[in-house]
Amino acid sequence: xxxxxxxxxxxxxxxxxxxxxxxxxxxxxxxxxxxxxxxxxxxxxxxxxxxxxxxxxxxxxxxxxxxxxxxxxxxxxxxxxxxxxxxxxxxxxxxxxxxxxxxxxxxxxxxxxxxxxxxxxxxxxxxxxxxxxxxxxxxxxxxxxxxxxxxxxxxxxxxxxxxxxxxxxxxxxxxxxxxxxxxxxxxxxxxxxxxxxxxxxxxxxxxxxxxxxxxxxxxxxxxxxxxxxxxxxxxxxxxxxxxxxxxxxxxxxxxxxxxxxxxxxxxxxxxxxxxxxxxxxxxxxxxxxxxxxxxxxxxxxxxxxxxxxxxxxxxxxxxxxxxxxxxxxxxxxxxxxxxxxxxxxxxxxxxxxxxxxxxxxxxxxxxxxxxxxxxxxxxxxxxxxxxxxxxxxxxxxxxxxxxxxxxxxxxxxxxxxxxxxxxxxxxxxxxxxxxxxxxxxxxxxxxxxxxxxxxxxxxxxxxxxxxxxxxxxxxxxxxxxxxxxxxxxxxxxxxxxxxxxxxxxxxxxxxxxxxxxxxxxxxxxxxxxxxxxxxxxxxxxxxxxxxxxxxxxxxxxxxxxxxxxxxxxxxxxxxxxxxxxxxxxxxxxxxxxxxxxxxxxxxxxxxxxxxxxxxxxxxxxxxxxxxxxxxxxxxxxxxxxxxxxxxxxxxxxxxxxxxxxxxxxxxxxxxxxxxxxxxxxxxxxxxxxxxxxxxxxxxxxxxxxxxxxxxxxxxxxxxxxxxxxxxxxxxxxxxxxxxxxxxxxxxxxxxxxxxxxxxxxxxxxxxxxxxxxxxxxxxxxxxxxxxxxxxxxxxxxxxxxxxxxxxxxxxxxxxxxxxxxxxxxxxxxxxxxxxx
Amino acid sequence: xxxxxxxxxxxxxxxxxxxxxxxxxxxxxxxxxxxxxxxxxxxxxxxxxxxxxxxxxxxxxxxxxxxxxx
Numbered sequence: 001x002x003x004x005x006x007x008x009x010x011x012x013x014x015x016x017x018x019x020x021x022x023x024x025x026x027x028x029x030x031x032x033x034x035x036x037x038x039x040x041x042x043x044x045x046x047x048x049x050x051x052x053x054x055x056x057x058x059x060x061x062x063x064x065x066x067x068x069x070x071x072x073x074x075x076x077x078x079x080x081x082x083x084x085x086x087x088x089x090x091x092x093x094x095x096x097x098x099x100x101x102x103x104x105x106x107x108x109x110x111x112x113x114x115x116x117x118x119x120x121x122x123x124x125x126x127x128x129x130x131x132x133x134x135x136x137x138x139x140x141x142x143x144x145x146x147x148x149x150x151x152x153x154x155x156x157x158x159x160x161x162x163x164x165x166x167x168x169x170x171x172x173x174x175x176x177x178x179x180x181x182x183x184x185x186x187x188x189x190x191x192x193x194x195x196x197x198x199x200x201x202x203x204x205x206x207x208x209x210x211x212x213x214x215x216x217x218x219x220x221x222x223x224x225x226x227x228x229x230x231x232x233x234x235x236x237x238x239x240x241x242x243x244x245x246x247x248x249x250x251x252x253x254x255x256x257x258x259x260x261x262x263x264x265x266x267x268x269x270x271x272x273x274x275x276x277x278x279x280x281x282x283x284x285x286x287x288x289x290x291x292x293x294x295x296x297x298x299x300x301x302x303x304x305x306x307x308x309x310x311x312x313x314x315x316x317x318x319x320x321x322x323x324x325x326x327x328x329x330x331x332x333x334x335x336x337x338x339x340x341x342x343x344x345x346x347x348x349x350x351x352x353x354x355x356x357x358x359x360x361x362x363x364x365x366x367x368x369x370x371x372x373x374x375x376x377x378x379x380x381x382x383x384x385x386x387x388x389x390x391x392x393x394x395x396x397x398x399x400x401x402x403x404x405x406x407x408x409x410x411x412x413x414x415x416x417x418x419x420x421x422x423x424x425x426x427x428x429x430x431x432x433x434x435x436x437x438x439x440x441x442x443x444x445x446x447x448x449x450x451x452x453x454x455x456x457x458x459x460x461x462x463x464x465x466x467x468x469x470x471x472x473x474x475x476x477x478x479x480x481x482x483x484x485x486x487x488x489x490x491x492x493x494x495x496x497x498x499x500x501x502x503x504x505x506x507x508x509x510x511x512x513x514x515x516x517x518x519x520x521x522x523x524x525x526x527x528x529x530x531x532x533x534x535x536x537x538x539x540x541x542x543x544x545x546x547x548x549x550x551x552x553x554x555x556x557x558x559x560x561x562x563x564x565x566x567x568x569x570x571x572x573x574x575x576x577x578x579x580x581x582x583x584x585x586x587x588x589x590x591x592x593x594x595x596x597x598x599x600x601x602x603x604x605x606x607x608x609x610x611x612x613x614x615x616x617x618x619x620x621x622x623x624x625x626x627x628x629x630x631x632x633x634x635x636x637x638x639x640x641x642x643x644x645x646x647x648x649x650x651x652x653x654x655x656x657x658x659x660x661x662x663x664x665x666x667x668x669x670x671x672x673x674x675x676x677x678x679x680x681x682x683x684x685x686x687x688x689x690x691x692x693x694x695x696x697x698x699x700x701x702x703x704x705x706x707x708x709x710x711x712x713x714x715x716x717x718x719x720x721x722x723x724x725x726x727x728x729x730x731x732x733x734x735x736x737x738x739x740x741x742x743x744x745x746x747x748x749x750x751x752x753x754x755x756x757x758x759x760x761x762x763x764x765x766x767x768x769x770x771x772x773x774x775x776x777x778x779x780x781x782x783x784x785x786x787x788x789x790x791x792x793x794x795x796x797x798x799x800x801x802x803x804x805x806x807x808x809x810x811x812x813x814x815x816x817x818x819x820x821x822x823x824x825x826x827x828x829x830x831x832x833x834x835x836x
Numbered sequence: 837x838x839x840x841x842x843x844x845x846x847x848x849x850x851x852x853x854x855x856x857x858x859x860x861x862x863x864x865x866x867x868x869x870x871x872x873x874x875x876x877x878x879x880x881x882x883x884x885x886x887x888x889x890x891x892x893x894x895x896x897x898x899x900x901x902x903x904x905x906x
Contacts, residue, residue, distance in 0.1 A: 606896025
């Protein structure tokens with residue numbers, strides 16, 4: 001059966017002529033079904049044969065990452081013209097990439113330089129405008145105040161210099177100087193304070209904010225202000241210059257003379273215009289370069305990824321001394337060998353190598369990797385199992401059973417037609433759009449749902465089915481098969497619950513002792529809707545669901561043990577069959593299988609036996625049979641607990657064989673293993689004593705083989721015994737605790753139906769009874785939100801997790817080792833899917 | 837055992853036969869067919885088991901539905 005056991009694997013040896021090795025590996029990468037073994041595990045990455053090529057690939061990958069980055073940043077659509085350009089040779093491509101990188105770097109550096117001088121000029125222009133505005137302003141005010149004050153008192157003109165014209169000239173150091181520039185606005189306060197302290201207040205700062213401007217040094221947009229500092233003296237000047245530097249204020253030349261200011265302004269404007277055109281031309285050039293790059297980028301990226309992967313594989317090969325042949329070892333599924341042969345033949349043909357590649361099986365004792373060729377439907381179930389542990393090579397694979405039992409157990413907990421239907425819509429959306437959705441990148445949550453879309457689909461279908469069985473759709477009972485199965489105890493014709501509801505006097509007994517069963521056969525499909533809303537509903541449903549949980553659990557656990565038998569038969573381990581499988585079956589079924597039979601028997605016969613008491617007294621006093629409870633006088637009573645004749649002796653027998661099977665699980669296997677080992681050791685010894693007299697060659701072979709065998713033949717009785725003890729204890733305790741663990745099926749199913757009933761009764765029905773359409777609207781809104789949020793999201797998740805646990809722990813621990821390792825073939829498909 | 841029991845059980849058997857025929861005629865490799873057969877049988881058996889348990893649990897109910905006023 002497909003996927004029941006992992007694919008048969010073989011370790012193959014490949015001997016490739018060195019000149020065609022590269023192309024051979026490339027052909028094998030297309031096939032994608034070989035997992036190469038590292039034959040130089042002791043060599044570091046730098047000591048390997050093709051370390052240089054890998055380094056070159058890394059370098060090219062770096063360049064391509066840079067290009068991708070640039071293309072992405074420029075916002076151009078990277079081309080999808082795959083394979084439109086001719087394929088470059090590896091060396092050619094390297095040169096080409098080198099050239100392109102140099103060009104692009106140069107273009108970028110130029111653009112940066114231009115942008116810097118552009119923003120410098122912009123700042124200069126701002127300084128010129130603002131500072132000249134300060135000066136003009138000051139001049140106007142000065143002349144205005146001079147004009148105002150002069151005629152007012154008619155006194156001497158204060159504008160007249162104190163010293164006569166041509167008097168002693170002002171000392172040079174005392175002349176007022178100023179520095180103009182720009183500074184980030186948030187630094188302005190500190191700047192002013194420091195200036196004030198440094199010049200002891202002997203300065204004047206005038207500033208005006210100019211909004212956000214590109215800073216020439218950082219090329220970032222910053223809120224800036226233009227400032228002019230006036231000061232006196234050379235020493236103050238040098239101090240101020242240092243402070244400007246410290247605050248990263250950009251200083252700009254600013255002439256005193258208004259005419260020169262205007263002249264400079266005009267110059268700056270002209271240069272700005274000129275620079276603008278240069279920058280635009282540069283950008284056009286850069287866009288052109290990136291556009292041509294973008295068209296071929298993806299093809300190059302793929303080529304480099306493949307080359308790198310090929311050299312990684314080649315590095316795993318061992319090179320023989322003559323350097324003419326590369327030897328590789330690879331795991332290959334036996335079924336894929338013809339395809340590999342075909343690929344090798346084609347590769348040899350296309351490289352026109354004089355010698356073809358030799359492809360031959362090797363003998364090995366190593367454990368092969370586990371490989372399941374899954375389809376899109378089965379892969380998510382395989383992943384559920386793999387998340388617990390990769391199957392041992394050729395061990396029975398629980399995933400194929402999980403395909404049905406996982407959604408089924410989920411649905412037992414999530415049974416509701418309405419919720420199942422909503423889920424079905426979601427699953428159908430994912431499945432029907434799988435091609436479109438598979439191409440796009442989804443967010444993590446959706447991606448996870450998308451990966452498990454077939455699992456969700458099956459879960460929803462089973463949920464609808466179990467919903468039909470539980471007779472619930474959004475907590476509303478469905479009444480497909482009529483309600484004629486229960487009637488008023490005094491009036492068998494009265495079966496209509498609604499009538500009884502509106503007129504209690506019709507049948508008062510229905511409210512005290514309950515309805516009586518009307519027909520011989522119960523409701524044909526699922527739970528009778530009559531139970532809904534009755535006082536005894538929970539009592540009845542709990543009892544049924546609890547028992548169903550136990551029954552399903554025991555059946556699934558038995559399935560697990562049967563699978564362990566299939567494994568033992570496949571691996572020819574009859575010792576484990578006798579010492580594990582058979583006693584395990586006896587133990588589990590002697591106790592819990594018997595319980596299941598009692599449950600079914602009780603249902604079919606309508607016996608009133610108390611199964612708790614039967615089970616408890618089966619251990620406390622097995623001989624009393626069904627008379628299992630103590631009456632007031634301390635004697636065994638409860639005759640109703642006897643369900644069939646011979647129950648007492650049968651129970652004694654069952655308890656006894658269950659008890660006997662425990663030591664059988666524990667003791668014989670380690671003892672027999674030890675005996676076998678001793679016998680083999682003795683045989684070897686005898687053989688060894690004979691062998692020195694044999695021919696040299698044979699002895700040599702034996703000596704060679706001996707150390708290899710030593711490793712697996714080592715036998716530590718204590719360890720084996722402890723292992724067996726753990727295994728036995730785990731099974732015996734597990735039989736009890738795992739059976740109890742299946743009660744989660746009942747608990748979650750109960751929680752689900754109660755929650756949905758609460759939302760239906762307390763929210764939707766209350767709102768409808770309020771008799772106002774606003775209330776109905778709000779009520780429905782809350783109901784829909786609660787259904788989606790609590791039931792569809794949280795409940796699904798919890799039911800999923802519990803189903804997962806039941807499979808991982810309760811089912812798989814009966815047979816699944818899960819200590820294999822996964823087959824990771826070298827394939828271009830997976831290589832190309834990775835990031836560069 | 838009432839007739840409804842065998843009726844519905846018969847329905848499940850028919851369902852299984854129909855699915856098995858579907859698998860046979862849908863084609864595919866032998867090992868894939870085997871897997872599909874297993875899945876169909878498993879699904880039908882699971883569904884039948886659940887229905888069967890619920891059905892026989894209602895054959896001789898020990899509690900009776902007692903109506904209540906809301």
